[in-house]
Amino acid sequence: MIVPFAHILLFAAALFVMGLGCVLARRNLIMILIGVEIMLNAAAVALVGGSAYWRQVDGQVFVVFLMAMTSAEVAISLAMVVYLRRRKGTLVADDFDGMRG
Amino acid sequence: MVASAVFYLLAAATLTATLLCVTRNNPVHAVIYLVHAFFDLALIFYLLGAPLVAAWEMIIYAGAIMVLVLFIIMMLELAPGGKTLTVDRQRWLPVVLLSLVTLGCTVVLIILDPAAAASGAAYHATPRDFGTALFDRYALAVQVVSFQLLFAAVGAYYVGKDESRERRGESP
């Protein structure tokens, strides 16, 4: 391995945390989606690192499935964004508070 | 040794790009920085012995998904359009620097080809191995994922359908 496995995992963790921060801190729906993408990529990094460490290809196969699922998810999410924008005229997540108690 | 140096460099670039991505107000800028981050990630995947995954990262993630996001942003006119075409230094400097780093790393990788240099020691999955594993051991999962993509397509169509246009008799 070119770098210790721990470093790869740290890197993946850092990416994940940044993605999480983006999801939690941003109010724009698009930005929340982008944060999700970053988190998914961080997972992919960890998977590929694991595949390299244990010298098996299964990690990479899983990354492929991850990408496929992400595409599907993004497709529906963006369709929903369009729909929500049409309904409410805004994409600020705070405005969607119909579940407010 | 060179490979690890490149790895750390690319990792730093990814993290910087991601950081810049999450802190932009303009969604288009955020998406562009994210695309850059994905480029760096693809190179990292290549470094870690997953060339096919790297290719797919580029094609699917950066090429399809982010473009789709950009498309929606522009369709919904979410980003404020620039009135002028002047770009100030604060804007283009980080992008250019990061791009230069990525470019440099790419060149280094092409020239040095660390995979071939450290053959045997590092793991490298050839497409053949990958495809064998995918369709040999994970065939069922492939089918399920393809269903999932179908559902996503149908669902996206349905959710995004414009009711008012249909009521008016136009084609949706």
Added chain:
Amino acid sequence: MNQSLLFLIPLLPLVCAVLIMLFGMRLPRLVTETLAVSGVVAAFLLTILFWGYADGEGTRASLGTWLAAVGVEIPFALYFDALAATMTLMVTGVATLIHLYAVGYMHEEADYARFFGLLNLFVFAMLAIVLADNLLVLFLGWEGVGLCSYGLIGFWYQKAENANAGTKAFLVTRVGDVFLAAALLWLFALTGTLTISTINAQASTISPEVVIALTLLLLLGACGKSAQLPLMTWLADAMAGPTPVSALIHAATMVTAGVYLLCRLFPLISLSSVGMLAITAVGALTALYAATCALAQREIKRVLAYSTMSQVGFMFMAVGAGSVAGAMFHLITHAFFKALLFMAAGCVIHLAGNENDLFRMGGLAKRGPRDVFWAFLAGAVCLAGLPLTGGFFSKDGILLALFSHADPVYQLFWGIGALTALLTAVYTFRLVYLVFAGEPREHSHSHELPGLMRWPLWPLALLGLGGGLINLPPLFGGHEWLSHRLGALAGREIVAAHGTEWLLAGLATVLAALGWLVARWRYGRFAPPRDNRVSRFLLRGWGADAAVDLLVVRPFTAMARFCFIGCDRALVDATLDGLARQTTACGERLRAVTTGRVSTYLAAFVWGFLIILGGFLLALVR
């Protein structure tokens, strides 16, 4: 004849009362009225029939056990001895005449079933007091008369002041009842029984201090019902009730129940001279107080109410002086002439067009029917104590008992009694002159007087005038029939020199005549009512109502307000409300978590994840 038939005497009015209350409004009016009168008439006739049973030791009859527990057994029993028999005869006789009068008086009243039912129930309760063998039955009757008094005073309850008068009567007499109940319980604790004759027999075994205390308790209980100081504020306001009620309850029967109680327990209370002194003092002070108040009253029935208070004070003085016979004698004659006066007053009010104010009447001698005037006059001379009337002999007997008492303090009380007799004559003739003399002051059309309101006056007038014959002293050639009848119960034997007796009789005559002259001089001509501070003070009953309000009512309402607002509302309610409010506030604050925003829920998600992760890490470290 079976002695259990004695129970018919109180029970017949009770049965009639129940029937009237249940069915009175559905039966024809005449049937209800006949039922009411016949109940009392039957009791009267039965008393005469069973008169012989009261000879000697008297007769006891029991109708079953009331309370039975370990160590106590109290039956429904009655005791028909000479004292009880005399009182019963008077009660039922006067009640009969008053019932007849009431039929005429209330002939326009729509709610007659309630009235006659209560009236009969009252007679039952009074007879329960009179005929009781044990103190518990007496207490039952005691409370019963209080209840019926409340119901009858506030009979026209639609006017708030009538209802308030009834409530006031009930509450004030209730205070006296508390003392009576305390005495009852104490007696039971001391003697283990509530039978009156047993208590009287065992009276000498009780220690003197306890006897004094018991006497004072019994005195206070009697004061409540008999409207003596300090529990007298209710009687004047009780005149808000219909006149037959005033005649029966507040002249003849209920107010004398206190006297009767003391007479019944005389062997007990006579053991303590302090107690007897207290009784006499209360009677004397009340007599004087009431006589002064009667001088200034403007309403005809209020004059008579204060007069009753005063005369009952005389009866108390007689008991205190040791003469039960004297007290009973005055009780009986007073019942006759006071009932007569009230009934005649009812006629007067009716004739003057429902006018109560004395200073708006006048000239009824000329305007109204003559027999009302003569009947009223008969009652008035008895009350004033003009010689040879029944009132003269009974009042004189009391004054003699006071004068001839061994203790010189009783001379003082005699003096008060004499002064009161003078004042009695004054206010009595004031009443007569203001109502009947002169020209009519206000020309209002007079009403027709039903016959039933007039002719019951006559037997009472004759009884009042001739009542002296009941206990005619040997001085005037009589045999003191009542004292001999009562025998051992008659109390102290009154020994006095003939000279003293003549002196006192003469003094009484002089006082009565003096009072008449004063009244004639003052009120014979049309004097306007005096309106100075003295008369206003007397009119308000020496400010007794205000004093009670200040001393009792206000502290009580303040305490009640404190308990309600200060304790109940501020503490209990506030605690509970505060608890509820805090719970709601917590809920409100928790509610802030459900913002409906995705960001909030995502953040919560991450927090939860962190906590779980932390848990795993901790497990890993250990």
